[in-house]
Amino acid sequence: MKNKPYFFVIPIILLGTLGSCICYTKTSQTGLSLMGAAGTILIAAYVYLELYDYQQRLQELLHLQEASIGALVELAQMRDEEVTGRHLNRLPFYAQVLAEDLGLNPEFKENIVKTIALHDIGKVAVPDSILKKPGPLNREEWIRIRRHPLAGAAVLDAISEELDGSNRQVAEYLATAQEIALNHHEKWDGSGYPQGLEGRAIPLSARVAAVCDVYDSLRSTRPYKRGFSHEEAVEIIRSGRGTHFDPRLIDSFERLAGRFEAIWEKHGEQTR
Numbered sequence: 001m002k003n004k005p006y007f008f009v010i011p012i013i014l015l016g017t018l019g020s021c022i023c024y025t026k027t028s029q030t031g032l033s034l035m036g037a038a039g040t041i042l043i044a045a046y047v048y049l050e051l052y053d054y055q056q057r058l059q060e061l062l063h064l065q066e067a068s069i070g071a072l073v074e075l076a077q078m079r080d081e082e083v084t085g086r087h088l089n090r091l092p093f094y095a096q097v098l099a100e101d102l103g104l105n106p107e108f109k110e111n112i113v114k115t116i117a118l119h120d121i122g123k124v125a126v127p128d129s130i131l132k133k134p135g136p137l138n139r140e141e142w143i144r145i146r147r148h149p150l151a152g153a154a155v156l157d158a159i160s161e162e163l164d165g166s167n168r169q170v171a172e173y174l175a176t177a178q179e180i181a182l183n184h185h186e187k188w189d190g191s192g193y194p195q196g197l198e199g200r201a202i203p204l205s206a207r208v209a210a211v212c213d214v215y216d217s218l219r220s221t222r223p224y225k226r227g228f229s230h231e232e233a234v235e236i237i238r239s240g241r242g243t244h245f246d247p248r249l250i251d252s253f254e255r256l257a258g259r260f261e262a263i264w265e266k267h268g269e270q271t272r
């Protein structure tokens with residue numbers, strides 16, 4: 001194209017993000033000159049407005065997607081508030097410090113922090129008579145409870161399908177949410193559920209979520225258990241190194257235990 005003179009008349013339109021728009025046409029093989037023709041300027045303006053309109057619509061769509069996912073977090077929180085207090089509010093804080101210590105890349109860390117509150121979204125499919133039962137659960141009830149990771153993953157999968165990868169950021173965010181919802185009860189030694197995954201086959205996001213979720217659950221008072229002290233919770237988690245939890249994550253957790261305790265102290269049950 002460079003050597004064909006008849007291509008010189010094709011204008012080059014430069015569109016700036018702050019409303020600027022300049023048209024050039026080639027006058028020779030080596031130079032450019034500003035085009036003064038009003039018609040070309042009008043075409044450029046039209047293209048610019050179309051592009052601007054498209055960007056606006058894309059932004060609106062992105063906001064709508066984020067709002068829909070936000071509503072899902074709200075729903076999980078409303079259900080959780082009745083059963084487990086402010087558990088979901090605290091999890092992002094633990095996830096933030098743990099992910100930071102592990103040196104995870106910022107986008108992945110952000111996705112874990114933003115989606116950890118959705119880990120039990122599948123519990124919306126579990127009846128209150130089981131979820132709020134004060135006594136021990138029977139075998140049937142346990143089976144129902146143990147299905148919640150699959151139910152959560154299915155809900156998030158349906159949303160992903162609907163959005164059909166329309167935005168990379170939202171798609172990755174949903175993929176992380178799904179990993180966590182499906183795998184947060186898997187254990188390092190393969191004795192967890194629902195799939196009995198072992199070691200690194202368990203997504204890292206879910207391994208991080210498991211440590212945060214278990215620490216906070218141990219500290220919390222639930223209809224069926226008392227709240228454990230920080231020392232008791234740390235000891236229980238430490239004893240799960242290499243069985244329940246990824247050993248590398250427990251090394252981090254041990255370093256960060258004081259910060260976990262501070263998060264509990266600041267946002268714990270007593271602050272409700």
Ligand SMILES: [Fe+2]
Binds near residue numbers: 119120148184
């Ligand atoms: Fe769960």
Ligand SMILES: [Fe+2]
Binds near residue numbers: 087119120213217
């Ligand atoms: Fe939880």
